[in-house]
Amino acid sequence: MRAWRAAVGAMFFALLAGCGSNDLVVKKQMEMEAKLEQLAQANASANTRLTTLTTEVKELQNRLTATAADMDAMKPGMAELKASIESIDAMVTDLNRPKTSKIEVVNREAAAAEGNPAHQDAYVKAFGLFSANNYNAAIDAFEAFMKAYPDSEYVGNAMYWVGECYYTQHNYNEALEAFSKVTTTFPNGNKVPDAMLKIGYTLMGMNEPAKAKESLQALVEKYPKSQAAAKAREKLVRLSK
Known part of the structure; x- marks a missing residue:
């Protein structure tokens, strides 16, 4: 009888230990997913900024080209x-x-x-x-x-x-x-x-x-x-x- 109780107790603690381990894995997984989401958002933001900068550079180049043409026309x-x-x-x-x-x-x-x-x-x-x-x-x-x-x-x-x-x-x-x-x-x-x-x-x-x-x-x-x-x-x- 005592042996049976000892076995049940061991199983109970093992289950508790397993649950704790699963919770930790789930928590780590959530943290990783959150970081991945943050990285994805940061990457999207960077891409948007890069696109904006590229557009601005092209506009600046067009303005410089137009200015140079205007100067040549004015000579x-x-x-x-x-x-x-x-x-x-x-x-x-x-x-x-x-x-x-x-x-x-x-x-x-x-x-x-x-x-x-x-x-x-x-x-x-x-x-x-x-x-x-x-x-x-x-x-x-x-x-x-x-x-x-x-x-x-x-x-x-x-x-x-x-x-x-x-x-x-x-x-x-x-x-x-x-x-x-x-x-x-x-x-x-x-x-x-x-x-x-x-x-x-x-x-x-x-x-x-x-x-x-x-x-x-x-x-x-x-x-x-x-x-x-x-x-x-x-x-x-x-x-x-």
Whole structure:
């Protein structure tokens, strides 16, 4: 009897021990499943973040590509704007010269043409139209002046201002032709250095930097002491950078 009770007791404790062991296994399994779930969630979150980052990188690359394209598209306009600014600067400098301002030019011509009021009036009228930014009318007036008074010492000046009218309107082909005529048809005129300078500027506006440099260098060599040559040197330095 005592032996039977001892056997039953042993079985009972064995069962208890087995139950405790099963509970521990179940607990460990649950903990493992929880960790696996956490890892799965973390992995899903990482994948989502990676996808988001990949999308953001692609968008950034697209923006950079678009920005680069925009900059390339802007280059011709920027070159044209820069040439226009330099043209305005050249005109302002010319106007502010003590001995070569518009008023003094007109006055000198008036003194030289005292015996011919029509000669004076024609040039003054053309110059007034240019000063008023009425460039098309100024071109017609200067050309009429050159046709009516081909022997005037200011015919070369008139041709130069025709070139300025075209240049200001970004009509570079016509401007180049007019400035070139100043240097070839009136080689001894006082506007030749300025015309050579504007030929260089015009060629820059036409995206021909090599020819522009050649023209500016020729100006520096032929008229080294002129104000136009000083501007040409500054431009050549900038073009060399």
